[in-house]
Amino acid sequence: MATSSSPATPGPEDPGAPGCVIALDVGGTGMKGAVLDRDMRPVETVHRPTPRADGPRAVLDAIADTLIDLNRSATGHGLPVRHVGLAVPGIVDDRLQRAVWSANLGWRGLPLASLLQERTGLPVTLGHDVRAGGVAECALGAARGAQDVLFVAIGTGIAAALVCDGRPIRAAGYAGELGHIAVGSEALACACGGSGCLETVASAAAVATAYTARSGRPVSGAADVAALTAQGDPVAREVWTRAATGLAQALATVTTLLAPELIVLGGGLAEAGPLLLDPVRAGLEEHLTFQRRPSVVQAELGDRAACLGAGLAAWQAVGHTTPAARTGVPVR
Ligand SMILES: [Zn+2]
Structure with missing residues (x-):
């Protein structure tokens, strides 16, 4: 080329x-x-x-x-x-x-x-x-050897990479916009022009903003909300649960359509480890019936x-x- x-x-x-x-x-x-x-x-x-x-x-x-x-x-x-x-x-x-x-x-x-x-x-x-x-997680990180993978980057926004039968899906660059799947019933306005998108409840930015809006206390980012959740702060737990519930709902949709064997969560919010992974796994299990169960793991390459x-x-x-x-x- x-x-x-x-x-x-x-x-x-x-x-x-x-x-x-x-x-x-x-x-x-x-x-x-x-x-x-x-x-x-x-x-x-x-x-x-x-x-x-x-x-x-x-x-x-x-x-x-x-x-x-x-x-x-x-x-x-x-x-x-x-x-x-x-x-x-x-x-x-x-x-x-x-x-x-x-x-x-x-x-x-x-x-x-x-x-x-x-x-x-x-x-x-x-x-x-x-x-x-x-692709890097598939070659060098948490998804080594897997053929059907969903890699989710949860940072300021949310986007995903899809690998099906060992091939990345591109669709002229438009594939993988997981952050703009509609979830829940709150229908908050999204930066994309739509409303109710996953990004409005589960991105690192949304988690930090929602905590401050509900508690009146400023935080420096989603990591603070994760720490408060771990300490049992009730407002932080509510915001965190809402994010994990939305993620699980969106991941259930992808699981039904594309049946990944492995879901790799990366980006800043995934740094919380089990605090995020455990409720996402539980929420995903609630949504699934006959589908192949994907493993949900944390990214390795940061x-x-x-x-x-x-x-x-x-x-x-x-x-x-x-x-x-x-x-x-x-x-x-
Ligand atoms: Zn959107």
Whole structure:
């Protein structure tokens, strides 16, 4: 797909050549980058803020600068960069290599891969952050060896990656919008323009907002509400139960339609571990009758998942199957 004009960068026709890839996960608040060797070991890592407040052009500049800096680091280690894997939020069309839409970053119809190739001289493969995270959990994390997986990232918003029969489902970038399944009866307004979406009760942002609205006490985030729930705070327990109940309801819908053998919960809210997993498991069991019971487990790769998934995509783009990816699902 993408080729480089840089003579220092071996082309995709030479899968056995030495070198490394650059992986970059661009989020609404920060960017996580890495130079990864052929065995997916990080040679260099970088964390930088995403200058979202300065507009889409500033974000694009920051991504290009970060890729150029990581390329320089790789060269310093004697490793030619074979390919770049980039993961971004929103709606991402993998086939057209375009960032179709991102509410967070202000993109609409942006040919991000080709723009960055022009800026950096490096070949770039674009992907979606949550799908990249799901692929990484399948290759390197909690879903190793599984063929039917639902990976759910619960952070400021909620999105999911679906793997069925060992293949990720994309649907031009629109698949996996779990956060916008309608749950419950409260019908709170959602940022998507709809109402009653899972995201309005179970995202980390919704949990924190609901606690403050009901108790009058400010919290710094959902982790505070989790801690208060564990301590027995009645308002926190109510808010937490509502989130877990909504999640279980949405997961029951997915289980009935796609029958995942494994549901992997990731993102900030899943850091609560059994405090979230136990009521979600119990709620899911209440909804199911004949369906195959999925195991519900916590993600293993934490906030590195999307960056590692971008790295796997970059290696796959040049025809190299990393040792870890041999047990996982195909990236593309
Ligand atoms: Zn919505």
